[in-house]
Amino acid sequence: xxxxGRYALLTKAQEIQLGRRIQAxxxxxxxxxxxxxxxxxxxxxxxxxxxxxxxxxxxxRYSRFLSGTSMTFEDLLQEGVLGLQRAAxxxxxECGYAYSTYAMWWVRQAIYRAIDMRGSMIxxxxxxxxxxxxxxxxxxxxxxxxEALAAAGLKKRDLLTIEQAAMCKSVIPLDALDLxxxx
Numbered sequence: 333x334x335x336x337g338r339y340a341l342l343t344k345a346q347e348i349q350l351g352r353r354i355q356a357x358x359x360x361x362x363x364x365x366x367x368x369x370x371x372x373x374x375x376x377x378x379x380x381x382x383x384x385x386x387x388x389x390x391x392x393r394y395s396r397f398l399s400g401t402s403m404t405f406e407d408l409l410q411e412g413v414l415g416l417q418r419a420a421x422x423x424x425x426e427c428g429y430a431y432s433t434y435a436m437w438w439v440r441q442a443i444y445r446a447i448d449m450r451g452s453m454i455x456x457x458x459x460x461x462x463x464x465x466x467x468x469x470x471x472x473x474x475x476x477x478x479e480a481l482a483a484a485g486l487k488k489r490d491l492l493t494i495e496q497a498a499m500c501k502s503v504i505p506l507d508a509l510d511l512x513x514x515x
Contacts, residue, residue: 339382342431350375351425358421379420379431380413386432387412390439397447407450408443415442456497464494 342350357364357372391408398405419438423431449455463484470480481491 337385339384341385342379342382344430347379347431348425350379350420351423351431354379354420354423355425376417376420379423380416383416383432383435384413386435387416387439390436390443394440394443394447401447401450403447403450407446411442411446412439415439418442456494460490460494460497464491467491 353375354372357368357375360368387409391405391412394408395405398408415438416435419431419435422438423434448458463486467480467484467486470483471477475483481488486494
């Protein structure tokens with residue numbers, strides 16, 4: 333985090349130049365010459381280093397979701413850097429948007445996906461979570477349980493399983509439990 337402020341933000345001209353170098357590297361037919369590959373990789377690295385503040389900002393926002401999970405703030409930073417790299421590879425400098433505007437979505441997505449996938453002991457698929465949200469929305473609208481189940485595409489048995497798995501989100505270390513009365 334301390335190193336994130338060490339690098340200056342890029343100007344619009346620098347972003348365009350770096351973006352073009354990355355595009356030249358990624359769109360060049362195989363085999364890619366060493367100088368083009370090296371130039372593209374350095375450009376991607378510079379994009380990442382100069383935009384680490386963005387990763388720290390987004391990771392701070394999502395750090396509130398870490399309580400009860402096995403993930404650390406450093407894990408969020410690593411996932412954010414992966415999103416930043418992906419954004420650098422996908423960035424089209426000719427569109428006219430600032431890189432940070434484009435990269436924000438990729439960083440958020442990478443961090444959110446990491447929390448979603450590794451944030452709990454029991455993994456609940458995105459599809460199951462979507463159906464559970466749909467069911468809950470239907471109940472809030474005043475539908476009966478049967479109507480809400482039909483609208484969400486769920487069976488009663490599936491709903492119970494998803495709800496139980498969703499409740500097992502937090503991780504509690506065994507040494508934090510008071511087991512003196514049980515022995």
